[in-house]
Amino acid sequence: MTVTSHDNVPTTVLDGAVKDYSRDKVYVLTAIFLGVVTLVEIATYAFPDFPVWADELVVPVLMILMAVKFFTIVYVFMHLKFDKPILTRIFYMGLVLAVLVYVAMLSTFRIWFHGQHG
Amino acid sequence: MAETLTSRPTIADADAHQASAHIDADTNTGISNTKLGMWLFLASECLLFGGLITTYLLYKHPLEGPTPHEIFDIPFTSTSSFVLLMSSLTMVLAVSAIERGEHQRMRVWIGATAVLGATFIAGQIYEFTVFVREGLGFTTSRFSSAFYTLTGFHGIHVTIGIIMLVSLVLLSLRGKIPEHKAETVEIVGLYWHFVDVVWVVIFAVVYLIPS
Numbered sequence: 001m002t003v004t005s006h007d008n009v010p011t012t013v014l015d016g017a018v019k020d021y022s023r024d025k026v027y028v029l030t031a032i033f034l035g036v037v038t039l040v041e042i043a044t045y046a047f048p049d050f051p052v053w054a055d056e057l058v059v060p061v062l063m064i065l066m067a068v069k070f071f072t073i074v075y076v077f078m079h080l081k082f083d084k085p086i087l088t089r090i091f092y093m094g095l096v097l098a099v100l101v102y103v104a105m106l107s108t109f110r111i112w113f114h115g116q117h118g
Numbered sequence: 119m120a121e122t123l124t125s126r127p128t129i130a131d132a133d134a135h136q137a138s139a140h141i142d143a144d145t146n147t148g149i150s151n152t153k154l155g156m157w158l159f160l161a162s163e164c165l166l167f168g169g170l171i172t173t174y175l176l177y178k179h180p181l182e183g184p185t186p187h188e189i190f191d192i193p194f195t196s197t198s199s200f201v202l203l204m205s206s207l208t209m210v211l212a213v214s215a216i217e218r219g220e221h222q223r224m225r226v227w228i229g230a231t232a233v234l235g236a237t238f239i240a241g242q243i244y245e246f247t248v249f250v251r252e253g254l255g256f257t258t259s260r261f262s263s264a265f266y267t268l269t270g271f272h273g274i275h276v277t278i279g280i281i282m283l284v285s286l287v288l289l290s291l292r293g294k295i296p297e298h299k300a301e302t303v304e305i306v307g308l309y310w311h312f313v314d315v316v317w318v319v320i321f322a323v324v325y326l327i328p329s
Contacts (some may be wrong), residue, residue: 023214031207042196066322070315077210078311087157094161098168
């Protein structure tokens, strides 16, 4: 079987895929999406007074944009979306453990209360 | 039962009959041990970088020396971040190419990924040089130590990734990455994408969030 770069990748060679599609096109579109999200992140620095992320809102907005980029890369580029669920569980195990441990640590140092940590 | 176990297609069968190595490995999980090992490693890396980011957050307000937002050059770092982000695209296109058996195309994409990674590292070295010239050495303050340790560790990870990418190209040129070993490229790709997602977090937490 000869498959050229312009052919769709057949379902039989994609773990968990439900239909054939051109993966390269999806990857390029994903990269464009990531680039746009990065531009929005940079805009929070360039235009700090924009109403959507003015004042206290900038931190949650940046956290949401960061999470969107993080999970887009993990699911599409790292293929977690197409791989067996055990790999997702393994990765989440480390990620959730890290978040819990370090949120606990930051809480111990009272970082959430401005000027009281250290 | 024995028939069930032996009737699963092996990787060698895949090499003989398919243009891709996306097939169940002959293990209990159906995933090759190498791939499983890489994901376990990446899960443990979450704890490593989590620790470094937490330390940075605790020490980001320096008692002496320049403050983060006095020295950070956001437009420059944004460009570096964009370069690293695009290297993830070239990496995934390399994986896609080898899965179709296109070795030449795979080498081109991997070469592009290595060049983009090297550009990022060059930018980081330049940034560090500027910071040191402006009076922010490794031992200047708690902030500087935490900052250089975090971003330096990430830079070392990127450098190791570049070495792996160059090794892949050399192995491919010597014909040592046939289709049934396409997973090698995928595993290096997993490492590279992880380095990218770590930078996504560092860029937002260290550079963009105001003090």
